[in-house]
Amino acid sequence: MLLQLVGFLGTIATARYAIHAGVIGITLLTLHLWVNGRENTRDRDMHGRVVVLTGAFTAVGLRVLTELADRGAQVIALTSSLSSPLVQELIPVLRQTSKNELIYAEECDLDSPASIRNFCQQLIQPRPSLDGNSPAESQRVDALVMTHEYPHVDSAPIATASSSISDVDADEHRLRPTLASFLLTTLILPSLLRAPSDRDIRIVNVVNPAYAAAIPSFSPTSLxxxxxxxxxxxxxxxxxxxxxVGRHLQRIFDALLSSPDKQAPVAPDPDADEFIRPSLLYKGSNIISVVVSPGFTMGETVTPLLASVGHTRYGFLNLLHYYIIIFPFLVIITKSTRAATQSILYALFLPHPRKVNPALSETGDSAKHQNVDGRVIEGGMLYRDCAVVALPGRSEREILEREDVGRAVWEYLEEGVKRWEEDEAQRLAEVVKDGGPTTRKKTRLSFAKDGKH
Known part of the structure; x- marks a missing residue:
């Protein structure tokens, strides 16, 4: 009886409101497609390239990992624990589905500066060549993609049920992902600078889209x-x-290139698939640093943000009721994970401005791979929806283009790393004093074990 009643009501609604429902459906679909933004039309052969990926087992990071694996890249996915069931199950599946055995999970806890240093030390440590005749070289790195900063960071995880945390501790906790990116980049940097100058190297930092909210109150004197x-x-x-920091890092790369030591001729890299030569039009570095803002997604930005804001203000049950009501609308106005990764792939696949023939693609075998518009990757820029975007208002000129602001933020993060390391050392000392474990498990580098460079 109930099913017959539902079917009868559906027939009436379909006959009477079919046009209205169709218009509403088309409008909502158009809105959702517009929110998802541009599609990445670029592609790139990633065979022979090594990508270090953080946040690889988040929604966006896993999508990036899959796309890179399908294109033949050797991916070093960082995780806080190699014994995680998720990691142990996903890596074999990715290798099988992508037909790419060069997918590795490496232990690097981004909540621990000691773990980050341990990983980077082993990553850049020179290893003897396979033939035994060539000089020892550190692990090749063609791209460092950091997606761990993208998800919303909540201060609640560090608070206990019986106590609240101070605003200072909450801000320090929220700063940790940025400190991890900064420490990881600066530790790998010497190895990148020693790489052949004809190698195309990318540093891509993925951030949340809330940056515009900080611009009105941002001051270089109070970071x-x-x-x-x-x-x-x-x-x-x-x-x-x-x-x-991304803009300032590119400024440093370009300044190092103009130094006398960097102007000496360097032999081309025989392993490089793409050859880069000095250009009369482009005097920048072969190392490109960009920042990508994928936009708002349901699982990693909107839902955690609503939970952190509403939990204390409305209570859990009331927040749950509101969330259920607005959930369909949130699905429409937020990006899918696939759409969020398009700008990241765009920043990785755009040709370098110092390529020999930027008007053609690396393969040139189809229109999909042709660089017909002549666009190239622009170092230090912010990418969103597969395009370079500027900060709102005059903030582009007053914040990003000022070297003193970049230097101030750089020094601010350096001080933050020092505090972070001191805090960890103090906590480890307390553990030792209480008779707990004194050593941390060393990072196991699978690519070194397998002899793949």
């Missing part, structure tokens, strides 16, 4: 957010600092 500002603004500060 930390105000204590009473909203969670969204604090997330904006975290994103904006990463954007500033």
């Amino acid at each position: 930390a957010p105000a204590k009473k500002c909203s969670t969204f603004t604090k997330e904006g500060y975290r994103s904006l600092r990463a954007i500033i």
Whole structure:
């Protein structure tokens, strides 16, 4: 009886409101497609290239990992624990589905500066060549893609049920992902600078899209957010600092290139698939640093943000009721994971401005791979929806283009890393004093074990 009643009501609704329902459906679909943004039309043969990927087992990171694996890249996916069931199950599946055995999970806890240093030390440590005749070289790295900064960071995980945390501790916790990116980049940097100058190297930092919320209150003299500002603004500060560091890092790369030591001729890399030569039009470095903002996604930005804001203000049950009501609307106005990764892939696949023939693709075998518009990757820029975007208003000129602002944020993060390392050393000392474990498990580098360079 119930099914017959539902069918009868559906027939009436279909006959009476078919046009209205069709218009609404088309409108919502158009809105969702518009929110998802541009599709990445670029492609690139990643065979022979090594990509270090953080946040590889988040939704966006896993999608990037899959896309790179399908294109033949050797991917070193960082994880806090190699014994995680998720890691142990996903890696064999990815190798099988992509038909790419060069997918590795390596232990690097981004919540621990000691673990980051341990991983980087082993990564850049020179290893003897396979033939025994060539000089020892460190692990080749063609791209460093950091997606761990993209998800919303909540201060709740560090609070206990019986106590609350201070605003200072909460801000320090929110700063940790940026400090991890900064420490990881600076430790790998010497190895990247020693690489042949004709090698195309990318550093891609993925940030949340809340940076615009921090611009009105941002000041180079006060790089930390105000204590009473909203969670969204604090997330904006975290994103904006990463954007500033990305621009400053490119400024450093280009300055090093103009030094006398870097102007000496360097023999071309015989293993490189693409050859880069000095150009009269482009005097920048072969190392490109960019920042990508994928936009808002349901699982990694919107839902955690609503939970952190609403849990204390409305209570869990009331928040759950509101969330159920607005969930369909959120699905429409947020990006899918696939759409969010398009800009990341775009930043990785765009040709380098110093390529021999930027008007043609690396393969040139189909229109999909042709660089007909002549676009190239622009170092230090912010990418969103597969295009370079500027900060709102005059902030592009007053914040990003000022070298003193970049230097101030750089020094701010250096001080943050020092505090972070001191805090970890203090906690380890307390563990030792209490008779706990004193050593950390060393990172096991699978690619070194397998002899793949």
